[in-house]
Amino acid sequence: MSHLITREMLSNYNELNLRKKEIEAQLDELKKAFNQYFDMVFGENMKGELIISDYKLQRQIRVTEKYKQDTTVHRLEELNMTDLIQKKPDEEKIKSALNLGLLKEEDLEGCKLINKGQAIYVKRTETK
Numbered sequence: 001m002s003h004l005i006t007r008e009m010l011s012n013y014n015e016l017n018l019r020k021k022e023i024e025a026q027l028d029e030l031k032k033a034f035n036q037y038f039d040m041v042f043g044e045n046m047k048g049e050l051i052i053s054d055y056k057l058q059r060q061i062r063v064t065e066k067y068k069q070d071t072t073v074h075r076l077e078e079l080n081m082t083d084l085i086q087k088k089p090d091e092e093k094i095k096s097a098l099n100l101g102l103l104k105e106e107d108l109e110g111c112k113l114i115n116k117g118q119a120i121y122v123k124r125t126e127t128k
Helices: 007-042 069-078 091-100
Strands: 048-052 055-067 112-124
Touching (some): 007 048, 007 055, 007 112, 055 069, 055 091
Antiparallel strands (some): 048 055, 055 112
């Protein structure tokens, strides 16, 4: 039976993996520099765009909101809204209850977790 895995394959994998780590470290440094630039020019957690020659650099901000499980369950129980509780807060039902006016945002004050993430995009644009 011949070997499906060869020494060359292992060597190649090892070399590629080392290069991958070096490249990822360089990309992280560039992303850090880009984010520092956008923080200075546009403000922290603000989106922005920069065009240099035929390259466009963009930063987009992703915002995710979640309800703190224990706090939200406790608050919904206090408000006698147990139909909005599963084993964790049912975010879809909470949003519906908010939209229908059955709940107010202030009813859930202190329950929501808001996360922001930064994303860097580099695209080559068409030259004219």
